Amino acid sequence: MQYMLGVRIDESAPAYTDEERDAMFARVGAVNDEMKAEGIFLFAGGLLPSDSATVVRVQNGTTTMTDGPFAETKEQLGGFWVLELDDLDAALAWARKCTVACGVPIEVRPFDGLA
Amino acid sequence: MDLTSVFRAEYGRCVATLTRLLGDIGLAEEAVQDAFAVALEKWSETGPPRNPGAWIVTTARNRATDRLRRESTREARHAQALLLQAPDEPEEVGPVRDDQLRLIFTCCHPALSPLAQTALTLRLLGGLEVPEIARAYVVPEATISQRIVRAKKKIRDAGIPYRVPGEAELPDRLPPVLTVLYLIFNEGYTATTGPLLRTDLSAEAVRLARALAELMPDEPEVLGLLALLLLIEARRPARVGPDGELVTLAEQDRTLWNRELIAEGHDLVRRCLRRDRPGPYQIQAAINAVHTYGTETDWAQVLTLYDQLLVLTPTPIVALNRAVAVAEVHGPAAALAAIEELDIPGYHLLPATRADLLARLDRPDEAREAYDEAVALAGNDTERAFLRDRLAHLAR
Numbered sequence: 199m200q201y202m203l204g205v206r207i208d209e210s211a212p213a214y215t216d217e218e219r220d221a222m223f224a225r226v227g228a229v230n231d232e233m234k235a236e237g238i239f240l241f242a243g244g245l246l247p248s249d250s251a252t253v254v255r256v257q258n259g260t261t262t263m264t265d266g267p268f269a270e271t272k273e274q275l276g277g278f279w280v281l282e283l284d285d286l287d288a289a290l291a292w293a294r295k296c297t298v299a300c301g302v303p304i305e306v307r308p309f310d311g312l313a
Numbered sequence: 314m315d316l317t318s319v320f321r322a323e324y325g326r327c328v329a330t331l332t333r334l335l336g337d338i339g340l341a342e343e344a345v346q347d348a349f350a351v352a353l354e355k356w357s358e359t360g361p362p363r364n365p366g367a368w369i370v371t372t373a374r375n376r377a378t379d380r381l382r383r384e385s386t387r388e389a390r391h392a393q394a395l396l397l398q399a400p401d402e403p404e405e406v407g408p409v410r411d412d413q414l415r416l417i418f419t420c421c422h423p424a425l426s427p428l429a430q431t432a433l434t435l436r437l438l439g440g441l442e443v444p445e446i447a448r449a450y451v452v453p454e455a456t457i458s459q460r461i462v463r464a465k466k467k468i469r470d471a472g473i474p475y476r477v478p479g480e481a482e483l484p485d486r487l488p489p490v491l492t493v494l495y496l497i498f499n500e501g502y503t504a505t506t507g508p509l510l511r512t513d514l515s516a517e518a519v520r521l522a523r524a525l526a527e528l529m530p531d532e533p534e535v536l537g538l539l540a541l542l543l544l545i546e547a548r549r550p551a552r553v554g555p556d557g558e559l560v561t562l563a564e565q566d567r568t569l570w571n572r573e574l575i576a577e578g579h580d581l582v583r584r585c586l587r588r589d590r591p592g593p594y595q596i597q598a599a600i601n602a603v604h605t606y607g608t609e610t611d612w613a614q615v616l617t618l619y620d621q622l623l624v625l626t627p628t629p630i631v632a633l634n635r636a637v638a639v640a641e642v643h644g645p646a647a648a649l650a651a652i653e654e655l656d657i658p659g660y661h662l663l664p665a666t667r668a669d670l671l672a673r674l675d676r677p678d679e680a681r682e683a684y685d686e687a688v689a690l691a692g693n694d695t696e697r698a699f700l701r702d703r704l705a706h707l708a709r
Binding site for chain 1: 422424470471472473474476478482
C-alpha cells in the first residue's frame with residue numbers, strides 16, 4: 199500500500215533560526231536516507247508557505263484564479279512523503295520518526311489505490 | 314439446547330478465524346451470520362453437532378466461497394485469492410485461538426477512537442448486538458452502528474493489520490487492549506447511568522480477559538488484569554443489599570463472596586509476584602487480594618501498594634483511592650489533607666470521599682455541602698441513593 203505522511207505546520211508559529219533549520223534538515227535527511235535504504239521511499243518534498251499558493255476554478259466555462267491558500271486555516275500542509283509499505287503499523291512507525299525529525303505533527307493518509 | 318449461548322460463545326472465535334481466511338472483517342461477519350442462520354434451521358431438527366465452532370467455521374467458509382463466486386468487487390477477488398491460498402487447512406479444526414488474539418489487537422488499534430475500540434471489541438469478540446452495546450453505553454443505536462461501520466472501513470482502507478504485534482511493539486499496543494477490557498468491566502460494575510450493575514458486560518469482560526490470559530500467559534499485566542477483574546467480580550453478590558442498596562466493603566457479608574473466584578485471583582496475584590515485573594493492573598489486583606484475604610482488610614499493606622501505584626500512575630483518581638487507605642491508617646485528617654489539592658471535574662467520588670472524611674472529623678456542615686455536590690454528580694440511581702442516605706444520617 200502507498201501512504202502519504204503529511205507534515206502539518208502552523209504557519210503563524212515563529213520562523214526557525216538558521217541553526218534550527220539546518221539541524222532539522224539534517225535530521226530529515228537522515229530519515230530520508232533510511233527510507234531509501236529500506237526501499238520504501240517513493241517521493242518526498244517540502245512546500246513553500248501557503249501565501250505562495252494559487253487556487254484555480256472553472257465555473258460556467260470561465261477560469262478564475264485566486265491568490266492564497268484554499269482554506270484560511272492556521273495549519274497547512276508543509277511537505278510530505280509518499281511511501282510504499284505493508285500496512286498502517288509500518289506507516290505509523292515511520293511517521294513517528296518523521297515527527298521526531300521535523301518537530302511537528304504528521305498526518306498519515308492511505309492512498310485509495312485507484313489511479 | 315440454548316442456541317443463544319452457543320452463538321454468544323462461538324461468534325467472536327468464528328469471526329476471528331474467518332477474518333484471517335477472508336482478509337476482511339465485513340466479509341467474515343457476513344459469512345458467520347449466514348452460517349448461524351443455517352445452524353438455526355438445521356440444529357433445531359438434529360441438535361447441535363459435537364463441535365459447533367468447527368461446524369460454523371466450515372459452513373461459513375463454504376458460504377463465503379459461494380458468495381464470493383457471485384461477486385466481482387475488489388474485496389471479493391482478494392478474499393477469493395486468500396481462500397485459495399489456504400486450501401490445505403484441515404476442515405474440522407474450527408476456530409483458531411490465535412485468530413482471536415489478532416482480532417482483539419486489530420479492534421483495539423490506537424488509530425481507532427476509544428469508543429470505536431470498545432464498540433468493535435464488544436461486537437466482534439463479544440458477539441453483542443448493536444442495540445445491546447448502545448444500551449450499555451447509553452448512546453443512540455445509530456451512534457454505535459456508525460462508529461462500528463466507520464472503524465471497520467478504516468481498518469480496511471488504512472491497512473490496519475490483522476496481526477499480533479511483535480515484542481517491541483507490545484508496550485504501546487497492549488495497554489489499549491487492557492484498557493478496553495477494563496472499561497467494559499467497569500461499565501458493567503458501576504454503570505454510568507441507571508441501575509448499578511450490568512452483569513452481562515462484566516461477564517463478557519471477564520470472558521475476554523480470561524481468553525487473553527490464556528493466549529498471553531507470559532504477560533504479567535494480562536494476568537494482573539484478569540486477577541483484578543476476578544477479585545472485584547467475586548464480591549458482587551455482597552455489594553448490593555436486599556433492597557438494591559449499595560453495601561460498602563467494610564459492611565459486606567464476606568460469606569457471600571465467591572470463594573472460587575477469590576482463590577483463582579489470589580493464585581494469579583502470586584504468579585505475578587513471582588515474575589516480579591510489577592505494573593498498574595498487577596498492583597490493583599494485589600490491593601484487591603488484600604481486601605479479600607482473611608477476615609478484615611490489612612490497610613497498612615493496602616496503603617503501601619497504593620504508594621507504589623501512585624509512582625507508576627500518578628493520576629488524581631489513584632491519589633483519591635490512596636487517601637481512603639490513608640484515612641484507615643493515619644486517620645481522616647491526614648486523608649483530608651491528602652485530597653485537598655485534587656481536582657477531578659465531574660467525578661462524584663471526590664466530593665463523596667471528602668464528605669465522608671468531614672463527617673468522621675465531626676464537621677457536619679461542610680460534609681453536608683460535599684454530599685450535596687456528590688449527589689448532583691452521581692450518575693447511577695443506587696450510588697445516588699447511597700449518598701442521600703449518608704447525608705440523612707449526618708448529625709444535625
